[in-house]
Amino acid sequence: MGKSFGDKLRSERQQRGLTQTQLGDGILPPREISLLETGRREPAPGAVRLLCERLAPGSTGSRGGGRTGDETALFLELSARQAVDERDYGTACFLAGAGAEAALAEGDLPAWWELTYLAARCLCTVHAYRDSIGKAFSLARHPLASEHPARAAQAETLLAAAHQGAGELEAAVAHARRAVAKVQGSAVGGAAFLEACEGLVAALAEAGRIEEAWGYCRTLILPLLESGVGRRTRGKALWAVGTVAFRRGDIRTGLLHHRAAGDLLQPGTDVELWARFNNATAAMRLAAGISDDETLACIEHAEAAMSVVGLSGPEQLELAHSRGLLLDLLGEHSRAVGMLSDVYSHRDELSPQDSGELALHLGLALARTGRADAGSAYLADSERSFRSAGAGDRAAHAAALAHRIAAC
Numbered sequence: 001m002g003k004s005f006g007d008k009l010r011s012e013r014q015q016r017g018l019t020q021t022q023l024g025d026g027i028l029p030p031r032e033i034s035l036l037e038t039g040r041r042e043p044a045p046g047a048v049r050l051l052c053e054r055l056a057p058g059s060t061g062s063r064g065g066g067r068t069g070d071e072t073a074l075f076l077e078l079s080a081r082q083a084v085d086e087r088d089y090g091t092a093c094f095l096a097g098a099g100a101e102a103a104l105a106e107g108d109l110p111a112w113w114e115l116t117y118l119a120a121r122c123l124c125t126v127h128a129y130r131d132s133i134g135k136a137f138s139l140a141r142h143p144l145a146s147e148h149p150a151r152a153a154q155a156e157t158l159l160a161a162a163h164q165g166a167g168e169l170e171a172a173v174a175h176a177r178r179a180v181a182k183v184q185g186s187a188v189g190g191a192a193f194l195e196a197c198e199g200l201v202a203a204l205a206e207a208g209r210i211e212e213a214w215g216y217c218r219t220l221i222l223p224l225l226e227s228g229v230g231r232r233t234r235g236k237a238l239w240a241v242g243t244v245a246f247r248r249g250d251i252r253t254g255l256l257h258h259r260a261a262g263d264l265l266q267p268g269t270d271v272e273l274w275a276r277f278n279n280a281t282a283a284m285r286l287a288a289g290i291s292d293d294e295t296l297a298c299i300e301h302a303e304a305a306m307s308v309v310g311l312s313g314p315e316q317l318e319l320a321h322s323r324g325l326l327l328d329l330l331g332e333h334s335r336a337v338g339m340l341s342d343v344y345s346h347r348d349e350l351s352p353q354d355s356g357e358l359a360l361h362l363g364l365a366l367a368r369t370g371r372a373d374a375g376s377a378y379l380a381d382s383e384r385s386f387r388s389a390g391a392g393d394r395a396a397h398a399a400a401l402a403h404r405i406a407a408c
Contacts, residue, residue: 003039167352169390208393235264275305291329356385
């Protein structure tokens, strides 16, 4: 279950001044409406149509433009958000696109903007980065974005995430900076500002600008966490800060913030986010050389959660990468080479920077089995991948390791 559908339903109901009883119209009891709005229940077949009829222009004076039934932007948006909650991102993207066209026909530009953004976000989630960039770019340059800082920041943050996924780190940093500039000093609220800041520190850290990223963590993100933001927002922010701490070699601080994030990001609230967090924190711990029971638990949590939500592709490859690195740290170098080699055969599904990390760890594992020449070749590949992404610090690190192996 998720809350995208419920949040939209509540917003539409309140916009029309309806109570939960009035929205249910004697067919759906108020408790059912409440469960739908809080994301604790998915809509039954036919419920979306019924709800849209109660929210339609003839009954409440809302938008519609003469469209009825499943042709309206509202019906398509609620259906798209239901698909998001069910993690059917392909269907969600299709419905959001159809809803955006319907919104234009209805003369509702804000609805068009929201639906186009939803489609772009779904594309980014399934790693269709080029398509996501195209949609997000049109949003960032639209007059609605210049009128509303929060919308502009959303589009720029999504552009940063998509460029980062595509391995274009300089572009990711540039868009992330614009996102923060759009909301800094505005009245958009703490959650929106934190989201923009998280995007910036993530892009900076990936690009190797670790101390600059840490400066933003200390001066912008951590102070804002004292302002009473929600658990999910706080958890994601602590996750971002902990990751930067790990990257700058401050393992104690990285562990502290990731553990705090883990206490806030629970599977009962958002199992997909929990899966992604455990996958990411396992990778950070292993990169820091931590192969303890807590690291293994992170991997197992990620595996269990991914099996529930159906995450595949790059996420599964990243998790297998972590399993291989764990084997290497535990001294099982030959088994590690086998597992990492399997992941490497699918490296085209990974971003250039993730492919670089994989090649680096495979090269080191090979060197530990006595195959220094083969290890050096993978380290050279790692350096090329990092350079193509714009991660100069990681490229230099790979080159130094290759030189060290060659000198042995």
